Structure formats: C-alpha cells, structure tokens
Amino acid sequence: MKALAQHLGLSTATISLVINRSPGAKSIPHVTQERIWAAARKFKYRPNLMARSLRQKRSFTIGVMVPEISEGYSSMVLSGVEDHLFQEGYFYFVVSHRHREDLIEEYPHLLRQRAAEGIIAVDTVYAGNCDIPAVSISGHRHVKGVTNIVLNHNLGAHLALEHLYRLGHTRIALIKGQDFSSDTETRWQAILSVARELGIVIDEKLTVQLDSDSPSPEVGHRVTRKLLEANPQFTALFAFNDISAMGAIKALRETGRRVPEDVSVIGWDDIQGAAFHNPSLTTVRQPLRQMGIVAAETLLKRIAGPASTEYPKEIVLEPKLVVRESTARKN
Amino acid sequence: MKALAQHLGLSTATISLVINRSPGAKSIPHVTQERIWAAARKFKYRPNLMARSLRQKRSFTIGVMVPEISEGYSSMVLSGVEDHLFQEGYFYFVVSHRHREDLIEEYPHLLRQRAAEGIIAVDTVYAGNCDIPAVSISGHRHVKGVTNIVLNHNLGAHLALEHLYRLGHTRIALIKGQDFSSDTETRWQAILSVARELGIVIDEKLTVQLDSDSPSPEVGHRVTRKLLEANPQFTALFAFNDISAMGAIKALRETGRRVPEDVSVIGWDDIQGAAFHNPSLTTVRQPLRQMGIVAAETLLKRIAGPASTEYPKEIVLEPKLVVRESTARKN
DNA sequence: GTCATCTGCTAAATCGATTTAGCAGATGAA
DNA sequence: TTCATCTGCTAAATCGATTTAGCAGATGAC
Secondary structure: OHHHHHHHOOOHHHHHHHHOOOHHHHHOOHHHHHHHHHHHHHOOOOOOHHHHHHHHOOOOEEEEEEOOOOOOHHHHHHHHHHHHHHHOOOEEEEEEOOOOHHHHHHHHHHHHHOOOOOEEEEOOOOOOOOOOOEEEEOOOOOOOOEEEEEEOHHHHHHHHHHHHHHOOOOOEEEEEOOOOOOOHHHHHHHHHHHHHHHOOOOOHHHEEEOOOOOOOOHHHHHHHHHHHHOOOOOOEEEOOOHHHHHHHHHHHHHOOOOOOOOOEEEEEEOOHHHHHOOOOOEEEEOOHHHHHHHHHHHHHHHHHOOOOOOOOOEEEEOOEEEOOOOOOOOO | OHHHHHHHOOOHHHHHHHHOOOHHHHHOOHHHHHHHHHHHHHOOOOOOHHHHHHHHOOOOEEEEEEOOOOOOHHHHHHHHHHHHHHHOOOEEEEEEOOOOHHHHHHHHHHHHHOOOOOEEEEOOOOOOOOOOOEEEEOOOOOOOOEEEEEEOHHHHHHHHHHHHHHOOOOOEEEEEOOOOOOOHHHHHHHHHHHHHHHOOOOOHHHEEEOOOOOOOHHHHHHHHHHHHHOOOOOOEEEOOOHHHHHHHHHHHHHOOOOOOOOOEEEEEEOOHHHHHOOOOOEEEEOOHHHHHHHHHHHHHHHHHOOOOOOOOOEEEEOOEEEOOOOOOOOO
C-alpha cells in the first residue's frame, strides 16, 4: 500500500478511502479514483487482512467445532455451513475435538483469539463459555447466547416407529447413541414416549448402546453382535444412525438373518451412502445440509446486527421418513 | 495487555518478553516473572493473535483446498491433515472450490491475504500461482514450489487387475474418473499399461466415464446403467473409486446381475463405508489419512525452514489390495 | 475585497502486540 | 574515587491497514 501511495504521489489515507469506497471518498474526484484503481490492478494490490481486522475488529471468519471429520453427519452439515459462508464471503476454521472435554472447553477461546466472530458447534455440548455469538447444531442444552438448531425428534421417532408398527413389527430392537452425542438423550426420550403411545414395549434385552467414539459402522456391528448373542426374538431394529444401521445389517447377515425378510432395519440421518447401501436404507432423514445452512444464516445475522440483537433460542427442523428396501412387512 | 501493564506497574514490553519467554527475558528476575504470570492467569490474558501475526508475520494457519466437503476421499484426507496440524498447534481454513476454475485460481490468493502460511490442495490441479509453500495431494502436475503427494498408481492397477485376472476374469468393464479429477489420467494410463502387460484387452465398449461433479454414488449408478443398456458381456468391473463402485453394484443388481457371482466389482480408495457395504468391497486401499498426515508434515517442515529450503518434489505412497466379498472366481 | 463554503487531500492516531536500542542505578574492580 | 559492567526495565519504532480531524487553495456570494 505504501508503495502504491508513493507511486501515485498520494497518501495511504486517500487510497484506503477509495479502495474501501468509504463515504469519505465522495469528495475525491473521479479521475483520481480511477488512477488509484488502475494502479491497484496493475500492482495487484491485496490489502493485508490481518492489519484490517486489527483495526476494524472484523475478520469475516468464524469457527466450526465438530467432533471429528468423518463421513456422514459432520460432513453433510459442514457442507451446508460452507455453502452459506462462501456466499457471504466468510472463511471458517474447522476444529475437531474428538469428544475431549478439555478441547471442547478450550477451542472457543482459541477461536476467539484468532478473531473468529462466531462459532458453530456441531453435535457438541457447548457450554457457551465464550462471549461470542454461537449456534449449536443438535445442542440440546439451553445456554445463554446460543441458538440451538434441532430436529423434531418426536416427529422422527413417530415416523420410524409408526412405519415399523404398520408393517406389523412390535418386537423392536434398539441401538441407542453414544452418551457423548448430544442427540442421544433427546431421541431416546422421544422414542420411549412414542413407543408408549403406540403400545410398543421397549424391552431392555433388545436394547444396546453404541459405546465407542469411532465414527465407523464397526461400532454398530459390534454391539449388534453382542445383542444377537443371547439370540433374542425381534423382527425389526431401529438404529441410532445410518452408520450404525450399516454395521447392524452386516451383523445380522453374518448370523444368518436376512434384511428385510427376517429383520427390518431402519436408520436415522439419511447420509449419502444410505440410498446406495444394499439393501438401501429406510431411514429418518435429517435435513443435515439445511441445518448447516440455517446455522450459518442465523450466526451471520447475529454477527451483522448489534450485540443486543434478539436471536432465536431454538430453530426446529422437520425430519422426513424415507422408505427404501431395508424395511418390509413382518412375515 | 495494557491493562496488565498498568496493574503491574510495568511496561507492555516487559510483559511481552516474559510471556513469550524470549531471550531478552533472561535479565528479568524470577520474582517479576512470577508476578507477571500470576496476573496473566488472574485476568485470563490471551494475546490478540491478529496483532501478533501482523508484527511477526507468522499466523500458524494454513489453508486447505478441497473440491467439496463430502463423504469419502476429502474427509479422510482432511482428517489426516487435521491430526497433524492439531499436534503442531496450527489452525486451518477449509475452502471448497467445486471444480470452478476461477475459484481454484483465486483461493490461494485469498488464503494468503488471510495470512495462511501454506496451502494443501486436495485432488485439485493447483497451478502454484501464489508464492507460498504448497503441497498437492494427488496433484500430478509438476509445479515449482509444490510438493506432490501421490499414490503409486501403477502398483494399484497391478494389484487390482492381477487379482481379477487370477480369478479368471478377462472381460473387464471399466469406470473411468471425471476429467476434473487429478487422478483420472494417471490411473487410466496405469491401467492401460498393466492391462497390456497382463494381456487383458481393454474394450472401449466396456468403458464408461463418470461425468458429473456430484460426489454421490448416483453418478456411478447412472453410467453403469448406460453401460448395461447394450447388454455387453463382462464378468468383472473395475470402478474409479468406491463411491462409484457402490453405484455400479446397485445398477448391476437392478438389472438382475449378482455381485460377485455374476460380476466381480473392485473399487479404489477404501473409504470407511467400503468394509460395510453389502457385499463388502474389494478395493485398492489408498492410505488417505496417511496422505493427509504426510502432506501436513511436509508443509510444516517447509514453513519452518528458510524459504530456500530444499523440498521433495514428490512423495509416493503405496496402495494395498484389500480383498473382501465383491470379487470372486469367474464361474 | 472579504468571508464562508467547498474541494481534494493529508497528518496523525489507532488497533495490540513484538522487538531493538538504550537508560538509570547498583555493583565491583583498580 | 572512577570507570566499566551488569541488572532490570522501558521508550519508541514497527507491522499494514483504517479513520478522524483538519489544512490549504479555489470558488462563490455580497
């Protein structure tokens, strides 16, 4: 910039005014403005955004916290977030905390230090311990300063269980989510409540829980094997998510059960692979990309407004049942 | 920081020296140092990294360019990159260019403006048009200033074709990658060369090409359907990647062909879903996480060294054949 | 001719740190 | 006593921009 000023015989102040089209530039004649633009183009001038942020206290950067970078959930959400941020000219840091409490606590501060103007927490119990705007996707705690983007879990449980019920299934095995997943408890309560409504008995012996922080179908596979060891009777299985449903299907096949002829399997999420699994997965679709987009929109709106701006405490999105091949009438 | 200085009756300079453990702090007595640390803790002092970067010209930030955030390839690589950067205290921006030429050209500059100290380009033809260190994963162009991390495609093609050949397959259908994928051409040439070696004839009528920038199995599904329309004879199919292999398997099943009994299918990548597909996928495993880690290591090494540091032009990693259920002896 | 206003631009402060040169006072040696 | 050296610290420049207050000179009104 100094070089530009020198070359043009102007001050850096003038250049700054023009480049930023600030109101103060009104009094600068058109010819001078053109000279400046021409020179900027010629020397490929690109302002140093560090310096600019330092002064303006705007960085056009936000931070996104995810449990891990993996297939499935986080990727889809990130893709939505990215979409909207890109349109608005924001960049973002990604940090993954691998469910480590200390990192979940520390990352918001680190992001703030790096001038992030806001935080999106994905599937993370975020304590809001940092005074920048935040949006939590599937964060079910109500925390001051944080907007929660959540799915209507009751509707989801309804769609899934009613679907199975109508197909004649009443003995339904369940795979519960890991304790650290912020959706686990909410969804579980929704399932219990809907089951009661439909008169479906939730048998503890038909229930297993994911127990490892690996994002691989292996976990669902393992717990389903364990479930099957006692050789319990059930005709349908409702998995915590598509990933674990895939693991479960493998376990069922390995032990001689056909899906869906012997056991219907229903997942949750509708990740990209679900439609192309064999059998293709019947599942409760979460609008994951949409949740990412809404999260980004909400956050940017808060950032743009004054600090006191009212913000929604919760935004609820609706799931849809996607019926494919992995569920069938009980025979 | 000013507040700290005021509170301690010291100058900001002193505090800076101590906090950063710079050599100049040697002459500051231990008691003063302790006072400073105590106060910093008490007031939870966190230096403004923008200001620090501006002065030091170090940001401990790099940029990662990917085609899109999706399941499969990019996620796995990103996960490796993240792993290493995390250990070294670096943060990273993710930008996805969706194969848009203008963005591929522009993003490196934008990242540089945001003080990124280096760039990792994933599956992107990176022109190196920016004077910061860069590492390209599966970038096959040799560009000044860029280290290429590549797979030994010849070995991969060998492993796959020889596997099929030994199972008795000689009429092999092929799904070629999208033109924009930087691996497409290299892998294709490797396949042609290995096929010639093994005496396998590559029949143009048995070859289709992925043609959409969607990262979904849908593309593989569609082109396989097209391939099957002419009802050609083949007993094995070698897909460009696992994603398209999954789509292909679906297309084969829909048209009454069993996998692997009628057609063996082999993929490439070994993404997380591959082992849990049904049938589980035989595939050429790329050490994707490893590639991410190596990329990050290489980049940070270059950043740490003086600008003139020698850097490797190319690092070759070896694939492995993972035999699962989707391939079988020709019957 | 005089004063007010406008035009076109700049000087200087500022953001929050790092870093270099060097100052004042204490200590030690001759 | 005097000078050199060391100890403990600070003043001030700097990074690269933005932003505010205001300065000269031209123009216009009366």
